[in-house]
Amino acid sequence: MQATDRLTLAAVLSLFLAGFLLAPLTSDLSYLGPAWFSLSTLGVTTALLRRARLGSGVVLTTQLLIAAVLSVGLSLTMPGTGLPWHQHYVGLWQGGVAHMQASGSPMDPNDGVTLIFATIVAGLLIVTDLLASGLGRPAWALAPTATLFLVPALTVGAGTGVMSFLLVALGYLGILVADGLNGSSRWTRGLSRDSAESVGASPVVWRAAALIGVPALVGTLVLSPFAPTLTLPGLGFGNGSGRGGPLQLTDPSLDLRRNLQQPRDQEVITYSTDAPGGLYLRLASLPQFDAKGWSNVEIRLTSGAQLPAAPGLTDVPDKEFTTRVSVRDFRSQYLPLPYAPRSFEAEGDWRYDPTSLTVVNGESRARALSNLTYTVRSINPAPDSDALDGAVAGTPLDDSVTGVIPRDLPENLIRLSERVTKDAATPADKAAAIQAYLRGGRFQYSTEPLPGSGYRALQNFLLEDRRGYCEQFATAMAMMARVAGIPSRVSVGFLPGKKDGDVWRVSIHDMHAWPELYFSNYGWVRFEPTPASVTGSAPPWTLQGSDDPEDSPTAAPTAAPSASAPADTAAPEEAPVEDLTTGEAGTTFPWARTLLGSGVVLLVLLVLAAPATIRVRRRTARLSGDQLGEEQVEAAWAEIRDTVVDHGGTWPTGSPHAIGSQIADRLDGQESAAMGQVATLVERSRYARSLGGGTDTLPTLTRDIRRGLVAPLSRRQRLLATVLPRSLFRRPGR
Structure with missing residues (x-):
């Protein structure tokens, strides 16, 4: 292998690894395939060009042309609108940029984003090769991959843990090793030069690379489960206008997952209300359920601040409550509102979905919510428990979505749902039985990441580990309700928070998910399957047929707790934190943090020692x-x-x-x-x-x-x- 081949191969492998650095930004990793194909094509072409001893200018020009052809070729594989290829290509870029501006991370799948990410990775290979081979400065080749490393670090909620650092370090180490191999190769006779071409290589550099790389790899793999992620608030996607096309709505469940797993809690919302207790503040409702989980469907938004009556509610309460909400550093396209909202006053372009009463920013701007103060008037559609007990499952307007049981739903989940509700006589009793089953002692609340996805994750939660956080509890109940014949959806928002005088304070760890079930004459009714340690007692109208002592109305404060029991709403933060520690707080040595810090320091030292180690081994080989x-x-x-x-x-x-x-x-x-x-x-x-x-x-x-x-x-x-x-x-x- 020639010297130029080694550096080119090392650059390609470095960008192969660096491609994963963009993964925290998106829920769709399909960009990796096109990116790797582009890297392979560019790598082979570059190696051939450098073997032909063409000038750096010719190599660079050819690389740029090939990268452009590959990028356009990728766009042609994506669904189009009948436009000429160049307009289709530009449209994908514009759509991708708009999607990134309108979305939080991780973003939903988008063809434009896939095209942009794949093209960026290919472009960075050209820069890396130019630095390492064209300019002969391999040490500078760290810059392109470091750029990709910093992008998630400057994006809200994207992680840059030890594994990300390892990808950068190993890629850079590979380039240094390739350069070291070139320098320690055998020397041949030459009439006019002091550095001859490489025709072989000493194994000592490989031993040096193993000496450095293997401990770093093993150490990082051992320590990565303890690694926190780095989040830099105040920067990231979500600041664009998104004008000129349909709104790209983000998935609030992704924000829920990310925010509940943040290591540091912070206050994001305060509100005051004349309602008798605290309020659940709903962001959005997800009506569609399939193998991928719960998701939004295409909706038609209506302008205005006066909302229609709550769907399905026949006996509308006369009493309206006024709530004044102040949002701090929290970004979302959705306006947090108590259910059911009747009207609101908020600065900006806000529109509502008449089916779900979700209010969305009309400009698709996630930043529109930050530092916003607004007023909402709402009713409390809470049904009487005795009356609900005789209610039947209704048929909502979107029953074709909210009432559907997926055909590929695993049979063991269906059997479990039927077993839990077999002794319940009415739909309300079935719902109460499902809620009591999930809130009982069989299940444990934990925000630790769980294995699997889709149906597999649901099976793992219900049938195996029985550990999860509010999303798993809400998903399980909504799914089981559909099997029982009750339309359902999952809502995402905030728990009431803690009362402080006349103000309720809501933190980022108060983000929550809960199921809503549809009953005739009552419309969408909130249930609470997440354990009492997190939410307090379940709503009183959901306790039909429940013999679980923790669901007794007198056992714990209600879901809208009174001022006399503010401590009960602190449970959402306490439970998962205790799950992540050993022993009592303040009495154990922080092994995880110490090991993590030591591992990071060791990895940095190993990378810094790489040049000196390679140089010493090179000298030893020459003088052996x-x-x-x-x-x-x-x-x-x-x-x-x-x-x-x-x-x-x-x-x-x-x-x-x-x-x-x-x-x-x-x-x-x-x-x-x-x-x-x-x-x-x-x-x-x-x-x-x-x-x-x-x-x-x-x-x-x-x-x-x-x-x-x-x-x-x-x-x-x-x-x-x-x-x-x-x-x-x-x-x-x-």
């Missing part, structure tokens, strides 16, 4: 005496040259005799004479028919010369030359 004759002479000559370069010197040009004379002038006595002897051996090696012996003392002569070159330098210069040897980063051939 394993080479024969001419190869040993060229290896010693290369070592002297790299020593001069490492310590800030300039390697002269000219014949070996001329170079030897100039270097000897910098040395004293024995070292100067040694330089003359080595120069003579180089001349014989290159120009004479035979070397004539004299190579036995080459390692000793080379060490003497190195000692003489280093002697007059300061301690700081020596340290810098050891930690960052310039010879590793010099342009090949110089």
Whole structure:
């Protein structure tokens, strides 16, 4: 393998790894396939171009043309609108940018985003190759992958844990190793150069790479479960207008998952109300259920601030409650409102869905909610428990979505649902039985990430681990209700929070999901399957047929707690935190944090030590005496040259005799004479028919010369030359 091939391959592998750095931004990893295909195509093309010894300008121009063709080709594989190819291509880019501006991370799948990400990764390969091979500065090749590393770090909610750092470190280490392999290859005879082409490679650099890379990889894999993510509030997607097309609605369940797993809680909403207790603040309702989970459907938004009556509610209460809400640093396209809202006053372009009464920003701006204060008037559609007990399941307007049982729903989930509700006589009793089953002692609340996705995750929650957070509890009840013949949907929003005087304070960890079931004459009714340790007691109208003591109306405060029991609403934060620790707070040593910190420090030190390690191993290989004759002479000559370069010197040009004379002038006595002897051996090696012996003392002569070159330098210069040897980063051939 030629020297240029190694650097090109290392650059390609580095970007293969770096492609994963964009994963926290999107829920769709389909961009990786096109990105890897582009990287492979560009890598092969670049290797062939550099083997042909074409100039860097020709290589760069060809790379850009191929990248452009690949990007356009990818766009042609995506569904179009009948437009010419160039308009379709531009439209995908515009749509992708608008989607990123309108979405929180991780984003929903979008063809434009896939095109943008794949093109960016391919473009960064061109930059990396230009730095490593074109400009001969492999050390600078860290910049492109570091750029991808920083993008999620500057995006709300995207993680940049130890694994992300490992991807960057391993990619950069690969480039340094490739450069080290090139430098430690065998040297051949040459008439006009001091650095000959590589025709082989010493295994010592591979051993050095293993010495550095394997501990780093193992350490990171061990420590990554303890790694927190880094979130930088105040920056990220969600600041665009999104005008000129249909609104791209984000998935609130993704925001729920991310916010509940944030290590630091923070206040995001305060509100005051004349309602008798705290209020659930709903962001959105997800009506569609399939193998991927709960999701939005296409809706038609209506302008205005006066909302219609709650769907399905026949006996509308006369009493309206007024609530004034102030949002701090929280971003969403949805306006948090108590159910059922009748009207609202909020600055900006807000529109509502008459079916779900969800209010959405008309400009698709996630930032529109930040630092917004607004007023909402709502009713409390809470039914009487005795009356609801006799209610039948209704047929909502969107029954074709909310009443559907997926055909591929696993049979064991259906059997479990039927078993839980088999003794219940009425639909309300069935719903209460499902709620009591989930709130009982069989299930544990935990925000730890769970294995699997879709139906597999639901099976794992209901039949195996029985651990999860509010999304799993809400999903399970809504699914089981549909099996029982009751239309259902999952709503996402906030728990009431904690009361502080006349104000209710809601934190980011109060984000919550709950099911809503549809009953004739009552419309959508909220249930609460998440355990009491998180939510307090269940709504009183949901307790028909429940014999679970924790669901007794007197066992705990209601879901809208009174001022006399504010402590009960703190449970959502306390339960998951205790699950993540061992022993009582303040009495155990923080092993996870200590191991994580130590692992990160170790990984950084290993990466920083890579150049020095490779340089030492290269010197050892050159002076080991394993080479024969001419190869040993060229290896010693290369070592002297790299020593001069490492310590800030300039390697002269000219014949070996001329170079030897100039270097000897910098040395004293024995070292100067040694330089003359080595120069003579180089001349014989290159120009004479035979070397004539004299190579036995080459390692000793080379060490003497190195000692003489280093002697007059300061301690700081020596340290810098050891930690960052310039010879590793010099342009090949110089």
